Amino acid sequence: MASSSDKLDRRQFVGNGVRIAGAIGLGGFVGFLAGRRGSADDTVWQIDPNKCIACGNCATYCVLDESAAKCVHSYPMCGYCELCTGYFEPDPNDLNSGAENQLCPTGAIVRKFVEEPYHEYSIDEALCIGCAKCVKGCNAFGNGSLYMQVRHDRCLNCNECAIAVACPSQAFVRVPASNPYLLKHKGTGA
Amino acid sequence: MMVVAVSAAAALAVERFPPPDFTDHQLPQTTTPHGRWLGWEYFDMAALAAGLVLASYFALGRRSRKGLVGLATVAMVWLGFWRQGCVCAIGAIQNVSLAVFDPSYTVPLTVIAFFALPLLVTLFFGRTFCAAVCPLGAVQELTLVRPVRVPGWVDQSLGLVPFIYLGAAVLFAATGAGFIICQYDPYVGFFRLSGNAAMITFGICLLVIGLFIGRPYCRYLCPLGAIFGLFSRVSGRHVRIPPDECIQCRLCEDACPYGAIRPPTVPQTPAERARGRRRLGWMLALAPVLVVVGTGLGYTLATPLSLVHREVRLAERMKLEEAGKVEGTIDASDAFRNTGRPARELYTEAIALRERFAFLGGLLGGWVGLVIGMKLVHLSIRRKRDEYSPDPAWCVSCGRCFEYCPSEQQTLIQELPTLEKSGV
Numbered sequence: 057m058a059s060s061s062d063k064l065d066r067r068q069f070v071g072n073g074v075r076i077a078g079a080i081g082l083g084g085f086v087g088f089l090a091g092r093r094g095s096a097d098d099t100v101w102q103i104d105p106n107k108c109i110a111c112g113n114c115a116t117y118c119v120l121d122e123s124a125a126k127c128v129h130s131y132p133m134c135g136y137c138e139l140c141t142g143y144f145e146p147d148p149n150d151l152n153s154g155a156e157n158q159l160c161p162t163g164a165i166v167r168k169f170v171e172e173p174y175h176e177y178s179i180d181e182a183l184c185i186g187c188a189k190c191v192k193g194c195n196a197f198g199n200g201s202l203y204m205q206v207r208h209d210r211c212l213n214c215n216e217c218a219i220a221v222a223c224p225s226q227a228f229v230r231v232p233a234s235n236p237y238l239l240k241h242k243g244t245g246a
Numbered sequence: 247m248m249v250v251a252v253s254a255a256a257a258l259a260v261e262r263f264p265p266p267d268f269t270d271h272q273l274p275q276t277t278t279p280h281g282r283w284l285g286w287e288y289f290d291m292a293a294l295a296a297g298l299v300l301a302s303y304f305a306l307g308r309r310s311r312k313g314l315v316g317l318a319t320v321a322m323v324w325l326g327f328w329r330q331g332c333v334c335a336i337g338a339i340q341n342v343s344l345a346v347f348d349p350s351y352t353v354p355l356t357v358i359a360f361f362a363l364p365l366l367v368t369l370f371f372g373r374t375f376c377a378a379v380c381p382l383g384a385v386q387e388l389t390l391v392r393p394v395r396v397p398g399w400v401d402q403s404l405g406l407v408p409f410i411y412l413g414a415a416v417l418f419a420a421t422g423a424g425f426i427i428c429q430y431d432p433y434v435g436f437f438r439l440s441g442n443a444a445m446i447t448f449g450i451c452l453l454v455i456g457l458f459i460g461r462p463y464c465r466y467l468c469p470l471g472a473i474f475g476l477f478s479r480v481s482g483r484h485v486r487i488p489p490d491e492c493i494q495c496r497l498c499e500d501a502c503p504y505g506a507i508r509p510p511t512v513p514q515t516p517a518e519r520a521r522g523r524r525r526l527g528w529m530l531a532l533a534p535v536l537v538v539v540g541t542g543l544g545y546t547l548a549t550p551l552s553l554v555h556r557e558v559r560l561a562e563r564m565k566l567e568e569a570g571k572v573e574g575t576i577d578a579s580d581a582f583r584n585t586g587r588p589a590r591e592l593y594t595e596a597i598a599l600r601e602r603f604a605f606l607g608g609l610l611g612g613w614v615g616l617v618i619g620m621k622l623v624h625l626s627i628r629r630k631r632d633e634y635s636p637d638p639a640w641c642v643s644c645g646r647c648f649e650y651c652p653s654e655q656q657t658l659i660q661e662l663p664t665l666e667k668s669g670v
C-alpha cells in the first residue's frame with residue numbers, strides 16, 4: 057500500500073511542478089507581450105483617404121448590414137461647385153435635386169444654395185450606405201473633398217475589419233483609439 | 247521620393263476649383279464621433295476574471311449544473327450579443343501571434359487578458375472557461391437538445407482538426423495574411439444577426455448539427471480548445487463525476503454528450519501487454535517520420551499558400567500585367583500604381599514574405615506531422631483508471647454527468663432536510 061501512496065505523492069509532486077512551470081511560462085509570455093505593447097494606445101480601424109480608390113467595397117463587406125464606413129465632407133476643401141461631380145450623375149438632365157440626376161443611390165447628399173454660384177453639399181449620415189460613388193466622382197473631377205471614413209459610433213472595431221480584407225488599395229489601417237480619424241484638411245490633401 | 251510623389255498627386259487632386267471665401271457663411275464642421283468608452287475595456291477584463299472564478303466554483307466547488315447554465319447564458323448575452331463576439335479568447339491567439347512576429351502591432355490589453363486568464367485557469371482547474379464563460383461554447387451548450395453518440399474513431403480523427411487549424415491560424419496571423427479564425431467564426435453572424443451569406447449558412451449548419459452532436463465547434467474546430475486540451479491534462483483539480491468514491495455502477499457511462507467519459511481499465515493479459523508495447527514501439531518510430539514528411543510537404547505547399555497574402559497576390563498580378571501576359575488592370579494594381587511606388591519594391595517585399603511563408607509552412611507541416619504522431623502514440627499508451635472519469639482533454643466541465651451518479655443523488659437527498667430546516 058505504501059508504494060501506491062508513494063506513487064501518488066510523486067505524481068502530485070510532478071504535477072505541481074508542471075503546473076507551476078506552466079504558470080511561470082505563461083506569466084513570462086504575458087510580460088513579453090505587455091513589454092511589446094508598452095504604453096501605446098489601443099487601436100481602431102480607419103481609412104487612409106489618400107489610399108482609398110473609392111471602389112465601393114466598403115458598402116458591402118462590413119459585417120454590419122449598414123456599413124460603418126461612410127462618406128464625410130471636408131468643407132474647407134470643397135469648391136462649392138454648382139455642378140458637383142460627387143452629387144450629379146455624369147451629364148445630368150438638369151442641375152437640380154431630382155433623384156434621376158443624383159449619383160447617390162440613397163439621396164444622402166443634401167444640396168443647399170449658399171450664394172451665386174456656390175452650393176453646399178452635406179451628408180445625411182443616416183442615409184449614407186458607404187458606396188463611395190460620390191467620393192469617386194469628387195476625386196475624378198472635383199477637389200477630392202468627399203472621402204470615406206470609418207464612423208466610430210457605428211464601428212464594432214472587429215478584431216480584423218472585414219472591409220480591410222477586401223479593400224483593394226489596402227487603405228484600412230490601425231490608428232490610435234484616442235485619435236481615431238484620418239481627416240482631410242485644406243492644402244495638405246490629407 | 248515616395249512622399250513627394252504622393253503629395254504631388256494629392257496636390258493635383260485638390261483645388262481644381264478654388265474654395266470660395268465666404269464672408270457671412272459659416273462652414274459646417276466634419277463630425278468625429280467617438281467609439282466605446284475605453285473604460286469598458288477594464289470592465290470586460292474584470293467580468294472575464296469574475297466569470298472564470300464563478301465557473302470554476304460552480305463546476306468544482308458547488309458542482310452545480312444550474313449555476314453553470316446560468317453563467318453560460320450571461321456569458322452568451324454579454325460577450326456574444328452585447329459585445330458582438332469581439333473581444334474573443336479564441337481570436338486572441340491571432341493577435342498574440344501577430345504581436346510576436348510584428349513589433350509594430352499594438353496588442354490590446356483586453357486581448358492579452360482574454361488570452362492568458364482562461365489558459366491559467368485551465369492549467370489549474372480544467373476547461374471551466376469552456377463550460378460557462380466562452381460565448382461560442384455557451385451557444386452550443388444551450389442548443390444541444392438530442393445528443394447522439396459519435397463513434398470513438400471519428401471523434402479521435404476529427405479531434406486532430408483543431409490542432410491543424412491552430413497551426414494554420416498562427417501561420418496566417420504571423421505572416422500578416424489575415425485572421426482566419428475571425429473570418430470563419432460560425433457564430434459571430436448569429437451574435438450580430440448579420441454577416442455575409444456564406445458565413446451565415448455555415449453558422450446555421452453548425453447550429454443545426456449542434457442540436458444533435460454536442461459542441462461541434464469546440465470538439466472538431468476550436469483552435470483554442472486544442473491548447474486547452476493540453477493544459478487541462480495537467481490540471482490539478484479537475485471535475486470528477488462522483489462527488490466522492492466511484493462505485494462503478496456504470497450509470498454515467500453514456501451521460502457525456504461530448505464523449506469525454508472513459509471507463510475504468512480492465513487488467514491485461516501478458517500477451518495483450520506485449521502486443522500493446524510493440525504497437526507503442528512502432529508508433530514511437532513512426533512519429534519522427536511523420537514530422538519529417540510533414541515538414542517537407544509544408545515547405546513545398548508554402549509557395550502556393552503564400553498567395554493568400556494580398557501583397558504576394560498583388561506582386562504576382564503586377565508581374566503578369568507588366569509582362570503583358572494578362573489584359574487590363576484590376577483595382578488593386580491600379581491603386582498600387584497610384585501610390586507611385588516602384589514595382590521593384592513590391593517584388594522584394596513579396597519575395598521576403600514568400601520566404602517567411604516557406605519557413606513557417608515547413609514548421610506548420612512539421613507540427614501537423616507531430617500532432618498526428620503524438621495522437622497515435624497517445625492512443626497506444628494505456629493508463630490505469632480505477633473509476634469512471636472524464637478525459638481532461640475532452641471534458642469541458644459542463645456538469646451534465648453529475649446527476650447521473652447515485653452518490654451525487656445521495657448527497658443531494660442528505661442535504662435536503664437541512665435545507666428545509668433552515669427554511670430555504
Ligand code: SF4
Nearest residue numbers: 108109110111114223
Ligand atoms: S474598400 Fe478601400 S478603396 Fe474601396 S471604398 Fe473602401 S476604403 Fe476606399
Ligand code: SF4
Nearest residue numbers: 160184185187188190
Ligand atoms: S454616394 Fe454613396 S458614399 Fe456618397 S453619400 Fe451617397 S451613399 Fe454615401
Ligand code: SF4
Nearest residue numbers: 118211212214217218
Ligand atoms: S471593423 Fe467591423 S464594423 Fe468596423 S468597418 Fe470594419 S467590418 Fe465594419
Ligand code: SF4
Nearest residue numbers: 502641642644645647
Ligand atoms: S462534465 Fe461530464 S458531461 Fe460534461 S463534458 Fe465533462 S465528462 Fe462530459
